[in-house]
Amino acid sequence: MRRGRLRVLLGAAPGVGKTYSMLEEGRRLRSLGTDVVTAIVETHGRPATRAMTTGLETVPRRTVRHRGVELSELDVDAVIARRPEIALVDELAHDNAPGSRNAKRWEDVEELLDAGISVITTVNIQHIESLGGVVHQVTGVRQRETVPDAVVRAADQIELVDLAPAALRDRLADGDVYPAERIDAALSNYFRLGNLTALRELALLWLADEVDSALKSYRAEHGIDGRWDARERVVVTLTGGPEGETLLRRGARIAARTAGGELLAVHVVSQDGLARRHPDALTSQRALVESLGGSFHEVVGDDVPRALVEFARSVDATQLVIGASRRSRLAAAFTGPGIGATVIRESGDIDVHIVTHAAAGGRFAIPRRGGGLTRRRRLAGFALALLGGPLMTALLVTFRSDESITSDVLSYQLLVVVVALVGGIRPAIFAAVLSGITLDFFFVAPLYTVSIAEPLHALALGLYIVNAVLVSYVVDQAARRSRAARRSAAESQLLATTAGSVLRGEDALQALVGRTREAFGLAGVRLVADPGVGADGAGADGDEGLVLAIDGEPGPGGPSDAIRVGEHATLELHGRLLDASERRLLGVIAAQLDAAIEHRDLSATASELGPLAEADRTRSALLSAVSHDLRRPLASAITAVGGLRSNDVELTADERNELVATADESLAALSSLVTDLLDVSRLQAGALAVVLADVDVDEVVVPSLDELGLGPAEVELDLAPDLPAVSADPALLQRVVVNILANAVRFSPDRRRVRVATSAFADTVQIRVIDHGPGVAEERRDEIFLPFQRLGDTDNLTGLGLGLALARGLTEGMGGTLEADDTPGGGLTMVVSLRAVSGRMDP
Incomplete structure (x- = not known):
């Protein structure tokens, strides 16, 4: 029997539309006359998905009873007995109920394929076995239901059902994926934008590898050896x-x-x-x-x-x-x-x-000025003259004849030219004199004597020397120009490097000092501040200068040379004295060092001014608060108490009660404001006392509502059952919830209740306070957590703008986080995240 074909619809996350696409394809194939049945589909209560099952034949599921609960699973035998051409099987990685013939749904699919029935199925990337560790690292959730990679890779066709992360979050917010009570938790946890982006990339890369394997198989089957640049x-x-x-x-x-x-x-x-x-x-x-x-x-x-x-x-x-x-x-x-x-x-x-x-x-070094040829080349020229002369003499003596005098002279002339090219003028003159004597001794009659009886012989020796001098002069000039060009290039490179080092900032001094030592071939280089000058350029006690940067090993006998750097530092050079040209270049480096020191000092000054400016801003805001916000309740209390003490006016009992109530309300508001100011001071000074304990979140949320006097008309509660305890200070956590709730109620429109929801995700418990007010622009969300900020709140009767600043500070003091997020449909959601102490919980 021919094995059925497997078609897999791969998705990056729940809700991208895999099941919908599978049902849509089933309806299309059925309209073309293909025998298609729905073997099992999980609609998860989504109306659009349920509507797509209309018109498709559904094979009844089998029922499995487990621990008193009836579970429905794919009925493999019923599908095989029906023998359709194509069966639609949702959620390939699903674990079957205990007691089923196969533990995994993908094993059920294998039976259908072996029976000759083709299958269209769905799977999410997080359920592929080899990616479990990566998915857990990204999302914090360990997947229990997985399918082996080999099963998916063996499919005849794999298609990616893709949806942009932002579009998926919009679909989730509209209620197209999960019911309303699960939307906020999903958006804040698994369906974060970063998580969805990473899962999408994972799906695309996994599918790209599969496509690559298929491409290699195709090329192997068709004998294609040429390169296909599908990717680098x-x-x-x-x-x-x-x-x-x-x-x-x-x-x-x-x-x-x-x-x-x-x-x-x-x-x-x-x-x-x-x-x-x-x-x-x-x-x-x-x-x-x-x-x-x-x-x-x-x-x-x-x-x-x-x-x-x-x-x-x-x-x-x-x-x-x-x-x-x-x-x-x-x-x-x-x-x-x-x-x-x-x-x-x-x-x-x-x-x-x-x-x-x-x-x-090799290592970078600036070529030194001086002769064009190095000492090594001059020694090589002398060696060539000493070795090449006897070898050539032996060769020419062996083949000597009366007519060979011309070739003998030219051979020695060639030797002189070669020595001049290698070693310059001195080895060339030495070779010329040696060649003239050798010619006279071995090849000019009378043989084996050295005598210049004929003027032509003296002329010949003079020509040897002139030729040697001319050739060596040309060689030396070319070598000088070559060395000068290399030195200019090296100087340009050094200057470019030093300028770049200054622009790089913090490590500029060390980079410049190290480059200087390497460029000039020194044993060590130190940049030393003048005695009495500190690291920031200010005065300091001490007779010895502070070492700002050092490279190499300075010699014990002190520096061999030194150059001033600006007004307060010296560059010490250890190893050798520099010549005039090198000191000229060193002056440029000193200027760069001076600029780097100035840059460092300015950066240090700027870093010191930043906290001072922030402190000054806080001080100004505090003075403004004290002069305005604290004056109002203080003035009300003084007025009320003064009225009670006055003997000029007879007060009725109701009037006295009203004045007492005014004084009590004003003093309570004043106490609250002063408490907030003291708490902010403690937070900024790092003196906040935190006593962590295992806290039940429900026992904090409900008293917070009572403290604010809020009831069901103002606040809707959605507290998750069986929530683990959190590590927190109960009194501080209640203050956090009270501050956030007060802020949310203040900005919520009429007849729109604030919603308080709790949930657990991985090792974290979250408290979300959701309002439907005007919200805050994303670029300004960090500002709402700063002290004395009241964005969009012009009512001076609402406090000092310390509520959210205190809430974040207290939360972080307990080891948690407080973040602001959008509310689907408009508004602001404040998310308090704290560490769970009762183990991990999966969403």
Whole structure:
């Protein structure tokens, strides 16, 4: 019997429309004449989904009784007996009721497929087995119902039912996913915008990997070897050398340029099985690859370039990153083209990036002024003259004849030119004199004597020396210009680096000092403030200057040179004296150091002024509050008490009671305001006393309503049953709820009750106070938690604007958080989150 085909509708989260799409496809196929039945569909009470089942034949479910409860499950036998062409099976990852033939619904689906019945099913990305850990990390919820990856990957067709996170939250707020009593908890917990975005990305990446596997299978079946650039795959070659980290980070940047880019690192192991040259470096580089989101691979092969190219082709690489050769030019000249040149030649349509690194270019240093040729080159010239002269003499003596004098002279002339090119003027003159004497001794009659009997011989020797001087002069000038060009480039690089270091800010001093030591080849460099000058440039006690930055090891005998930096610091140089040109460049560095010190001092001053400005703002607001908000209840109390004490007017009993009530109300308001001010002071001073205990949230919410005198007409309660206790200070938590409730009731429109809801999510218990007032713009929500802020409240009788500031401070003092969020349909929702102490609860 032909096995049925499996079609999976994959979603990122509940509510994206998988079941609706499955039923819609079933209705379409039925209209085309296909025999389609609904094997099992979970509508979750959604009217739109229930309406889509109309017109589709439904196979009755089987009933399973478990612990006195009747549960309905997919009836596999009934579906097989009905033998439709296609069966619609919802929620592939569902766990069947205990006592069922199969523990999992996907096992029921396997039976239907084996019976030749095709199946269209649904599954969410969080239920795929291999992604359980990632989903738990993102959402805080551990999924119990899972389906093996292999089951989903074996499907004949996988489709993504996608919906933007913001659109899904709108659908949830409109009541299209969950009933009204679950909307707020869902929006605040699992269906947060960040969670939905991460789950959507997870679904897209998982499906992309599946598409990639299908593409590879298709190309293998059809014998397609050419590269298809569906996405960037960057292969970085690692040798185990120190350049590996540089190459990996460059490869990661290349891979990140396009969405879905993939990073692969490869190390070629020789077939002889010998140990790696740098096993520790490879281990750390492997960890770096994994931290960058890539994968590490090892291949075996003696021909490294061929192995690299073959691996790159096997993974459909689009980019290949290799390091610049660490060989010298001389080694390259004798050993032929390196790995990089060979890889470029054989890579074909794969782009190759050769990345330079410290091991290839050596350390940065400014070329010194002076002679064009180095001492090493001059010594090499003398060595060439001493070794090349006897070797050439032996060769020419062996093949000497009476007619060979011209070729002998030209041969020695060539030797002189070569020595001049290598070592300059002094080795060239030495070679010319030595060649003239050798010619006269071995090749000019009388042989084996040194005599200049003919003027032409003297002329010949003079021409040797003139030619040597001219050639060596040209070589020396070219070397001088080359060195000057390199020095100018190095100076430009150093100045650019120093300027960039100043712009980078905090580490500018250390970067400049380190660059100076390296550039001038010094043993150590110190930047020292003048005695009596502190780190911030202000005066300080002490006879020794403060070290602002140091690099290298300063010598015990004191600095070899020093230069002033601004008015209050000195740059000490240890190792050698600098020449005039180097000191000129050092002056530019000193100016940059002075700018960096000034930048640091200004930053320190600015950081000190910030708290002072905030304190000044708070002080001004406090004075304003004391002068205005505290004066009102104080004046009322004084007036009432004065009226009671007055003997000029006879007061009735009702008038006396009214004055007493006014005084009592004013003094109570005054006490509340002073208490709030003291609490804010304690919070800002870090002196808040918090006594944590296991607190029942319900026992805090209800007394808070009583304290405010609020009843069912003003507040609607939605307290979750079996809520775990929280770790909190009961008195402080009640103050938090009272302050938030008072604020919510104040801004709620008439006949719209404030709603107080509680829920548990992962290790957190939340208290949500929901109003339907004007709300607060997202960019201004942080302001409502600042002291003395009354956004949108012009009524000076409502307090000092400390309620929410106190609520957040008290909540954070108990280890919780207080955040503001939108209320679906308009308004503001304040969410208090506290740590649960009775274990984890899943939503």
